[in-house]
Amino acid sequence: MVVNRKGIERIKEIYQDRASRAQELKAGGKQVMGYLCIYPVLEMLTALDIVPFRILGQMSEPITKADACLPTIVCPFIRSTLDLGLKGKYDFMDGVVMAHVCDVGEKTSHIWRTYLNPPYYYFLDVPHTTHLAAQEQMKEQIKTLRQTLEDFTGKKITAAKLKQAIDLHNQQRALVRELYDLRKPDPPLISGAETLQTMVALMSIPVAEGNDLLKQVISEVKQRKNKLSKKPRLLIWGSIIDNVALVEMIESAGANVVMDDICVGSRAFFPAVAQTDDPLDGLAYRYLVELKCPRTFREATYGETKKDYIQDLESRFGYIKEYIRDWNVNGVILQAVRYCDIHGYEVPAVRDYLDHIGTPHIYLEHDYSEAALAPLRTRVQAFLELLG
Numbered sequence: 061m062v063v064n065r066k067g068i069e070r071i072k073e074i075y076q077d078r079a080s081r082a083q084e085l086k087a088g089g090k091q092v093m094g095y096l097c098i099y100p101v102l103e104m105l106t107a108l109d110i111v112p113f114r115i116l117g118q119m120s121e122p123i124t125k126a127d128a129c130l131p132t133i134v135c136p137f138i139r140s141t142l143d144l145g146l147k148g149k150y151d152f153m154d155g156v157v158m159a160h161v162c163d164v165g166e167k168t169s170h171i172w173r174t175y176l177n178p179p180y181y182y183f184l185d186v187p188h189t190t191h192l193a194a195q196e197q198m199k200e201q202i203k204t205l206r207q208t209l210e211d212f213t214g215k216k217i218t219a220a221k222l223k224q225a226i227d228l229h230n231q232q233r234a235l236v237r238e239l240y241d242l243r244k245p246d247p248p249l250i251s252g253a254e255t256l257q258t259m260v261a262l263m264s265i266p267v268a269e270g271n272d273l274l275k276q277v278i279s280e281v282k283q284r285k286n287k288l289s290k291k292p293r294l295l296i297w298g299s300i301i302d303n304v305a306l307v308e309m310i311e312s313a314g315a316n317v318v319m320d321d322i323c324v325g326s327r328a329f330f331p332a333v334a335q336t337d338d339p340l341d342g343l344a345y346r347y348l349v350e351l352k353c354p355r356t357f358r359e360a361t362y363g364e365t366k367k368d369y370i371q372d373l374e375s376r377f378g379y380i381k382e383y384i385r386d387w388n389v390n391g392v393i394l395q396a397v398r399y400c401d402i403h404g405y406e407v408p409a410v411r412d413y414l415d416h417i418g419t420p421h422i423y424l425e426h427d428y429s430e431a432a433l434a435p436l437r438t439r440v441q442a443f444l445e446l447l448g
């Protein structure tokens with residue numbers, strides 16, 4: 061392989077054709093494993109030298125095949141992933157690790173197995189609570205994942221290999237934080253669209269290669285001469301965004317997207333895995349308790365004082381207040397893909413919390429198509445006018 065491009069240019073190249081590097085590695089004898097959402101335990105794949113490849117959708121591609129399997133009143137992102145699978149766009153993968161992210165994700169995982177019959181298939185039945193019993197259940201699921209991967213590859217995941225994989229992924233998480241720190245100055249050193257492209261690229265190549273690329277991107281961005289201009293600073297919260305069209309629309313309307321709380325962004329990369337005596341304990345805790353998607357129900361932690369709604373909100377969304385403070389955010393865009401129940405149901409509580417802490421916000425719903433973004437632009441412009 062001859063890679064001429066470096067840093068952001070290479071990121072854009074991978075973003076434009078995200079399967080090409082994985083296909084190249086596959087042609088060279090590597091195994092490539094697809095995974096759905098952020099719950100499959102990637103360290104298990106990396107420990108076996110398998111390339112983890114996140115299954116994403118394609119906003120610009122009309123859904124023509126998936127409607128035979130899924131009704132049109134479910135999440136269009138998930139319908140898009142299945143559509144791409146049915147069209148053979150993921151045929152290069154050696155298998156998939158699916159997960160019970162939400163009910164639509166769960167159904168689609170089983171449909172994927174039935175219709176696409178991948179050589180390897182594992183369904184991680186992630187619990188929906190974070191109690192100790194749920195953590196134990198998660199650990200057992202990870203044990204079975206490890207066993208089935210070992211059976212499939214004929215290789216062992218030794219303690220040393222797993223520790224090495226955890227270190228490698230943690231390095232990537234630390235580098236992503238470093239990149240996000242470059243969005244803290246005003247103006248930020250890197251746009252929201254470029255950050256998203258970087259996150260998508262990282263989810264398409266081996267983790268060690270991603271770490272090298274991230275180091276190049278960080279050093280390039282630090283030396284940038286053409287700075288962005290000062291504009292209202294926004295955080296985007298909500299359902300998956302795996303295509304830059306939405307972020308580009310917001311930034312071209314006159315804002316800098318400086319922070320996110322989405323699963324192709326901080327949610328996927330911020331929590332690290334603690335090195336525990338039994339590595340599965342650290343992995344189970346990170347993937348079940350520390351990932352912040354509302355698909356998992358969290359008991360509020362109230363301390364000594366009487367329970368009340370604001371304390372509940374504080375314990376669930378306090379991390380958003382920290383993002384707002386640390387990235388100096390002026391306003392929040394809450395967005396959800398149409399029919400995404402788990403985010404849709406969370407919106408009223410997040411709005412109440414943002415009202416409580418005095419941060420302006422707007423809620424946008426979209427149907428995961430580029431064509432539907434134009435009317436939302438007017439609403440974003442009106443919101444930016446309010447921010448002044």
Ligand code: SF4
Nearest residue numbers: 135162299300397400
């Ligand atoms: S966007 Fe919502 S409905 Fe779609 S897969 Fe993610 S959590 Fe599930």
